[in-house]
Amino acid sequence: MHVVEGINRTLELKGVLYNCMEAAKVVMNAEASSLMLLDEMTGDLNVSIPTGPVKDKIMGMAIPKSKGIGGWVISYNQPFISNDVTESDIFWKDLTDDFTTKNIICVPLRNEHGEAFGVLQAINRKDGKPFVNEDVAMFESLALHASSAIERSREYESMKGRLHDREVQIAEIHHRLKNNLSTICALLEFDLNELSDSKSRRAISAANSRLRAVAIAHSLLYDQDEIDQIVLSKYLGSVIQNIEKVFKDPEKEIYIQSSIEETDLDANRAMLCGMIVNELLTNAYKHAFEGKRGGEIVVTLKEAPNNEIVLIVADNGIGFQDQGDNSSTKPTGHFILKALARKLKAEISFKENPEIGAACLLKFPV
Structure with missing residues (x-):
């Protein structure tokens, strides 16, 4: 026995x-x-x-x-x-x-x-x-x-063999998605050269940054052993670098400071988190420093003791210029952010002070 x-x-x-x-x-x-x-x-x-x-x-x-x-x-x-x-x-x-x-x-x-x-x-x-x-x-x-x-x-x-084959296939899918999205982004950048209208250029740049945020996630998933987890510090750091590149304005000095803890998150929620950061930074670049020569944006992410992740994106600009309205037929900055937050099952709040700037606070469970 x-x-x-x-x-x-x-x-x-x-x-x-x-x-x-x-x-x-x-x-x-x-x-x-x-x-x-x-x-x-x-x-x-x-x-x-x-x-x-x-x-x-x-x-x-x-x-x-x-x-x-x-x-x-x-x-x-x-x-x-x-x-x-x-x-x-x-x-x-x-x-x-x-x-x-x-x-x-x-x-x-x-x-x-x-x-x-x-x-x-x-x-x-x-x-x-x-x-x-x-x-x-x-x-x-x-x-x-x-x-x-x-x-x-x-x-x-x-x-085990079938699981390994599946992981290889998933990795290949991530690779193809990343390549396809990168190709679309390159085409959008090419189209930017044909546009002279600043409003149209900003719209194309915003769409480009969103696609890049998704492409970055698929690139990370392809390059690592874990096919369903993303290190937020690495992912959000890449999203921030992309925003700085896409919206760089030689006439303004805008700096982004970041303090992001090395927290792992499942791929779906990490991607939503990245898209929210992308939207907040895009809005800040487009609106927060109008009439100013520049400013600073601070991105902070940490894991709170109550098993929550806290994300704060703040700037020292002129405050929110686009509060949005859920009843509006036109998608606005806050409307998009609230929709993404609902998918993430996160609490989102906005604070502003014309003398200090604006901040967005996001909380969601680990």
Whole structure:
């Protein structure tokens, strides 16, 4: 029961096979044991993690399915006992000259459909006694647990493989999205050169910055091992750099200061957070410093003790020029921000002082 418990605790296939071999030797009080698995490609039986004095020599050897006791057991899906293999027509040969098989008990390993996919065998009973029919029931019980564990481990390995393939596919999707969005951004920048109207240029620049904010997120997801988490400090730092590049005005000196803690967030919410920061910075660049030679914007993000993330974007400009109205048919700065905040399940509030500037406070659960 201790051996069976150990087998059932293991998921990794190599560990399962090793535990099965040790269990077979201990339970049957045998000098050696081996487990052979059927190779579906070649039809041979492969010796997997044997135990005993010659285990290193026979490891990985292949036995034709039509040969030997193991071949007979898997072909007929029946157990086999022999206490003198020299008298058995089924016995093929010893796999090495350094070991002599005297007696053997061999049972099939079956899948959930009852089909044999391998054999479990114990060789040369230590106490000099013969293997008897009563031993078959015990050995088959052990083989049942071993079979179940091997099938479970194979499914686990298969799931890991499928998960890896899925992660590769998702990473490729992020890569393609990033490339496609970057191409669109490049085309928008090209179109900017054809526009002379300042209002149109600002509108195109705003659209460009939004697309860049999304493209940056997909780029980060592609370049890292975690496909569903984004480090906000890295992401928001890139969003800020992009805003500085897109809205740089040689006639104004606008500086952005940032203090952002290294907080991980799932990709969807991180992207929403990035879009909110993008909107706030865009609005500040467009409206906060009208009639002024420049100013400062401060972006702060930290994790509060109450398991909340607090984001503050403040400036020392002239205050909010566009308060917005939910009843308006025209999308406004605050209307967009409130819509994004609802998706993030965040509380959003706006504060302004004509002498100090304006600030937006955002709170949302970690």
